[in-house]
Amino acid sequence: MAYGQGRTYKKVEVIGISSAGIEDAIQQASNRAQQSLEKLSWFEVEGIRGHIGDGGKVDEYQVMLKVAFELK
Secondary structure, three states, rough: OOOOOOOEEEEEEOOOOEEHHHHHHHHHHHHHHHHHHHOOOEEEEEEEEEEEEEOOOOEEEEEEEEEEEEOO
């Protein structure tokens, strides 16, 4: 069977938060989802936002992801 044939996936939304950057926020969300879901396969970035601190610098990144996992 070729990859992708005969599979069914479900997507759920998660939000990763990091002060280190967008990539780290994505990894945080992926790591956390992996703890709760089996057979994670891929993700989509649905949106990026953040928080600007008092000094005008970005101090938090928030990345909204949809992660997909294969249904049993």
